[in-house]
Amino acid sequence: MSIFVDKNTMLLVQGITGKEGQFHTRQCIAYGTNIVAGVTPGKGGQKMDDVPVFNSVQTAVKETGANCSLIFVPPPFAADAIMEAADGGVDLIVAITEGIPVMDMMKVKNYIQNKPVRLIGPNCPGIITPGECKVGIMPAPIHKPGGPIGVISRSGTLTYEVVYQLTLQDIGQTTCLGIGGDPVNGTNFIDCLDAFQKNDDTTGIVMVGEIGGNSEEDAAEFIKANVTKPVVGFIAGLTAPPGRRMGHAGAIISGKSGTGQAKIAAMKDCGIHVCENLGTLGELCAKVF
Amino acid sequence: MKIHEYQAKELFRKFNVPVPEGEVAFNPEEASAIAEKLGGFPVVIKAQIHAGGRGKGGGVKLAKSLDEAVTMADDIIGMTLVTHQTGPEGRLVRKVLVEQGLNIINELYLSILPDRATAKNVIMASEAGGMDIEAVAEETPEKIIKVYIDPLLGIQAYHCREVAFGLNIPAAAMKQFQGLLRNLYALFVDYDCSLLEINPLVLTAEDNVIALDAKVDIDGNALYRHKDAAEYRDTDEEDPLEVEASKYNLNYINLGGGNVGNMVNGAGLAMATMDIIKLAGAEPANFLDVGGGADAEMVENGFKIILSDPNVKAILINIFGGIARCDVLATGVVQASEKMGLKVPVVIRMEGTNVEEGRKILADAGLNLISAVDIKDAAKKVAEIVS
Numbered sequence: 001m002s003i004f005v006d007k008n009t010m011l012l013v014q015g016i017t018g019k020e021g022q023f024h025t026r027q028c029i030a031y032g033t034n035i036v037a038g039v040t041p042g043k044g045g046q047k048m049d050d051v052p053v054f055n056s057v058q059t060a061v062k063e064t065g066a067n068c069s070l071i072f073v074p075p076p077f078a079a080d081a082i083m084e085a086a087d088g089g090v091d092l093i094v095a096i097t098e099g100i101p102v103m104d105m106m107k108v109k110n111y112i113q114n115k116p117v118r119l120i121g122p123n124c125p126g127i128i129t130p131g132e133c134k135v136g137i138m139p140a141p142i143h144k145p146g147g148p149i150g151v152i153s154r155s156g157t158l159t160y161e162v163v164y165q166l167t168l169q170d171i172g173q174t175t176c177l178g179i180g181g182d183p184v185n186g187t188n189f190i191d192c193l194d195a196f197q198k199n200d201d202t203t204g205i206v207m208v209g210e211i212g213g214n215s216e217e218d219a220a221e222f223i224k225a226n227v228t229k230p231v232v233g234f235i236a237g238l239t240a241p242p243g244r245r246m247g248h249a250g251a252i253i254s255g256k257s258g259t260g261q262a263k264i265a266a267m268k269d270c271g272i273h274v275c276e277n278l279g280t281l282g283e284l285c286a287k288v289f
Numbered sequence: 290m291k292i293h294e295y296q297a298k299e300l301f302r303k304f305n306v307p308v309p310e311g312e313v314a315f316n317p318e319e320a321s322a323i324a325e326k327l328g329g330f331p332v333v334i335k336a337q338i339h340a341g342g343r344g345k346g347g348g349v350k351l352a353k354s355l356d357e358a359v360t361m362a363d364d365i366i367g368m369t370l371v372t373h374q375t376g377p378e379g380r381l382v383r384k385v386l387v388e389q390g391l392n393i394i395n396e397l398y399l400s401i402l403p404d405r406a407t408a409k410n411v412i413m414a415s416e417a418g419g420m421d422i423e424a425v426a427e428e429t430p431e432k433i434i435k436v437y438i439d440p441l442l443g444i445q446a447y448h449c450r451e452v453a454f455g456l457n458i459p460a461a462a463m464k465q466f467q468g469l470l471r472n473l474y475a476l477f478v479d480y481d482c483s484l485l486e487i488n489p490l491v492l493t494a495e496d497n498v499i500a501l502d503a504k505v506d507i508d509g510n511a512l513y514r515h516k517d518a519a520e521y522r523d524t525d526e527e528d529p530l531e532v533e534a535s536k537y538n539l540n541y542i543n544l545g546g547g548n549v550g551n552m553v554n555g556a557g558l559a560m561a562t563m564d565i566i567k568l569a570g571a572e573p574a575n576f577l578d579v580g581g582g583a584d585a586e587m588v589e590n591g592f593k594i595i596l597s598d599p600n601v602k603a604i605l606i607n608i609f610g611g612i613a614r615c616d617v618l619a620t621g622v623v624q625a626s627e628k629m630g631l632k633v634p635v636v637i638r639m640e641g642t643n644v645e646e647g648r649k650i651l652a653d654a655g656l657n658l659i660s661a662v663d664i665k666d667a668a669k670k671v672a673e674i675v676s
Contacts, residue, residue, distance in 0.1 A: 020612075023612075024612075075510060075513075076513060076514070099510045100510065101481050101508050101510045101511035101514075102403050102481070102483060102508050102510070102511075103403070103440065103478065103481050103508065103511065104511075105408070106403060106408045106409070106410070106440040107440050107441060109408035110408055110409070110439055110440055110441045111441060125611070137611060137612050138611060139610065139611045139641050139642045142641065153557070154557065155555065155556065155557025155558065156555045156556075156557065156558075156611065157553075157554055157555025157557065157558040157609040157611060158555060158557030158558040158560075158561055159557070160558075160609045160611055160641060161558055161561070161609055161640075161664065164609075164640060164641075181556060181557065183403070183405040184403070184405055184408050208557070210557055210560060211560070213405050213406070214406060215406075218406075234561075236557050236558075236560040236561040236564060237560040237561075237563075237564070238564045238567070239544070239560075239563045239564050239566075239567045239573055240560055240563070240576070241542075241544060241545075243374075244542055246542065246556055246559070246560050246576055247540045247555075247556025247557075247559060247560075247576065247578040248556045248557070249510065250405065251556060251557075251560065255423045256423070256427075276568075277565065277568050277665070278561045278564070278565050278664055278665075279565060279663065279664050279665025279666075279668065280665065
């Protein structure tokens with residue numbers, strides 16, 4: 001058992017005929033993900049390898065029963081693609097695209113808010129349930145199937161680092177997901193914590209945050225009140241200067257808000273096992289879990 | 290992206306937001322001509338740099354005559370202005386805004402920014418204008434009015450009234466204020482602003498509402514649809530190495546004075562790498578994310594940028610291959626090292642996609658690269674080198 005994606009996920013890929021879309025579609029299929037459709041407006045009727053391509057999400061869902069969409073559409077068209085997916089009938093949208101304007105994402109977030117659909121990302125590596133289904137761009141071999149740990153992160157390669165350290169300690173994962181490095185995103189830490197808490201196969205959680213915003217502080221309060229499983233936390237960017245965007249659009253200390261020190265203090269206050277040296281995260285997890 | 294006050298005021302004029310009469314001057318002669326054209330004194334001479342706190346630092350002066358205006362413009366242009374936002378090294382002033390003086394009777398604060406937690410645009414306003422708004426927020430939060438706007442709905446009349454009544458705008462200026470707020474909101478949305486701030490917004494003796502100051506930041510990710518605003522970029526206000534890095538599409542930030550340069554793929558891992566360098570007892574010199582799709586050429590350019598920083602005594606390369614393959618990046622490291630020579634010791638840690646091939650490429654190159662088994666080992670090794 002896992003959260004959000006599993007063996008029953010039937011994936012469609014928006015932007016399947018682009019360079020990234022093609023490459024990662026093949027990678028996901030190789031991992032065993034059931035990719036049933038692709039969408040590229042104007043290329044309906046063609047095929048990408050063996051995957052049928054449609055002009056719209058709606059048609060693709062109708063023809064193939066796809067229940068999840070993975071988005072590789074370039075930033076100027078990505079907000080439109082997410083809203084199309086939300087109206088097209090999938091349950092889950094995973095947006096990889098980096099660089100979507102904030103104004104676009106604010107509209108998307110408000111638009112999909114009351115619809116029966118979950119958005120993961122954008123600007124994220126996606127989600128993987130090791131051994132079952134990969135919906136994203138993460139390197140598959142570093143994961144260890146079978147659980148029992150869930151991983152949530154705002155980052156991409158930093159998530160790989162964390163997962164790899166778990167695997168080296170022989171600690172498997174139920175589901176690993178990146179919620180994205182943008183200031184406005186879909187699924188947040190709390191949504192994932194709640195899902196992992198309710199997931200019987202997950203016995204512990206690793207939460208990887210970074211500077212900027214208050215989502216780690218909010219998550220810490222949520223953990224204190226609602227999560228009985230042990231949580232290991234890590235925050236990146238303690239040496240980042242204020243007022244500068246550290247690569248991720250959301251990784252910025254504004255005034256006194258969003259510092260790593262405040263996040264670590266809040267996490268410690270709420271009983272989270274905070275790892276202060278990334279080099280020892282795997283060892284700490286082995287001790288805690 | 291930050292823009293100058295005079296550029297922000299250009300946008301204000303375009304959206305019918307009242308600003309003082311004035312123009313930008315690059316030398317005292319131009320300042321003199323503008324002051325004369327304004328046709329009355331006092332005039333205000335304002336240093337144009339991308340940092341706040343200009344008044345306290347001596348970058349804003351009131352001139353009562355043409356002679357004074359020329360002298361003050363001459364003093365300010367060319368000065369190194371130090372404010373709480375420039376750091377102790379300050380910023381060279383290259384231009385000034387010359388503006389008419391106003392009969393101010395009240396100073397207010399007004400800003401619009403995206404609120405990441407609610408995904409709404411928030412209008413913040415306060416009667417405590419002209420002051421440091423963060424200090425106001427901390428000491429007297431009740432003095433700040435916040436009105437949230439749903440981006441799908443846009444600004445409504447009642448939003449404007451809520452702000453206007455909250456600021457105790459006098460009846461005579463009410464209509465003008467609400468029009469101004471609507472226009473500002475339109476500008477904020479149309480130009481994908483990540484911040485629009487007026488501090489102070491002034492009420493004049495003539496019951497006019499005028500933006501005395503203007504600060505606008507534009508979402509860098511949205512510049513593709515604002516070609517005119519993209520022209521506002523002023524590379525004189527940026528770190529020269531950062532300007533150079535941006536030409537190669539590299540995400541580089543100079544941290545100023547650190548001794549360990551580092552190059553990483555991915556922003557989160559890059560921040561964590563800076564942190565672990567510090568924990569190991571050295572100082573990170575920079576943030577450099579070569580990106581998820583990094584190729585050999587980007588690695589080479591990254592090397593070039595890092596080595597241009599004279600403080601760098603050693604380099605740590607931390608690569609976790611995902612989309613970016615270790616063999617490709619290793620090739621980049623070898624090419625760059627051969628072209629530029631290894632002027633400082635390089636510690637390299639590599640993991641992930643095609644790592645074995647990558648390690649072989651590094652080993653076969655016969656270069657004096659120091660390999661590390663994991664991130665902890667890498668940080669330790671690089672810190673030992675610079676200690």
